[in-house]
Amino acid sequence: MANDLKGKRVAVLVADGFEQVEMTKPRKALDEAGAETDLISPAGGEVQGWDHFEKGDKFPVDVELNDADANNYDALLLPGGVANPDQLRMIPEAVEFVKRFFEDGKPVAAICHGPWMVLEADAARGRTVTSWPSLKTDLRNAGAKWVDQEVVSDHGLVTSRKPDDIPAFNQKMIEEFSSGALAGQGTGARQEQRRG
Numbered sequence: 001m002a003n004d005l006k007g008k009r010v011a012v013l014v015a016d017g018f019e020q021v022e023m024t025k026p027r028k029a030l031d032e033a034g035a036e037t038d039l040i041s042p043a044g045g046e047v048q049g050w051d052h053f054e055k056g057d058k059f060p061v062d063v064e065l066n067d068a069d070a071n072n073y074d075a076l077l078l079p080g081g082v083a084n085p086d087q088l089r090m091i092p093e094a095v096e097f098v099k100r101f102f103e104d105g106k107p108v109a110a111i112c113h114g115p116w117m118v119l120e121a122d123a124a125r126g127r128t129v130t131s132w133p134s135l136k137t138d139l140r141n142a143g144a145k146w147v148d149q150e151v152v153s154d155h156g157l158v159t160s161r162k163p164d165d166i167p168a169f170n171q172k173m174i175e176e177f178s179s180g181a182l183a184g185q186g187t188g189a190r191q192e193q194r195r196g
Contacts, residue, residue: 026169037077043064073106075101129154
């Protein structure tokens with residue numbers, strides 16, 4: 001798996017309250033596979049991780065959301081934690097940042113509550129996904145087919161349910177990020193123009 005992602009840049013988008021292990025373990029796997037990762041957050045300076053219901057560690061923010069440009073990245077990682085995507089989905093710049101990856105046909109990996117950002121970016125429709133079970137109705141209402149599996153890959157979108165799924169999630173994420181494209185999938189006008 002080493003160096004599968006050499007030369008790739010991966011954005012890791014989080015707000016305060018992300019599930020720490022869902023950021024640290026996938027990020028470590030990406031780094032070990034040769035990717036360059038940036039922790040992007042609306043928080044300035046540091047962002048607060050959580051370990052279930054307890055505060056975890058703080059992590060330095062590499063790029064503040066307002067300065068982040070999706071064009072600079074090859075792929076996107078969306079960790080979970082309830083508070084994290086619930087905050088991000090209320091920030092138009094965060095939603096637009098995520099939407100750009102889908103519009104530009106770049107791979108995305110989202111775990112646990114992370115798929116909330118996929119549906120907020122209007123990119124869940126027509127896709128098979130999984131997530132933390134409490135998101136099932138939200139994802140179905142957004143037009144996705146929800147399944148209860150440890151990892152699901154649908155045209156470059158990788159989703160998993162919970163921290164126990166991280167080994168399978170990491171493996172599939174690196175596989176999809178190394179291929180580099182959403183296999184012609186897209187949600188925006190740019191993609192439609194490419195098809196035409």
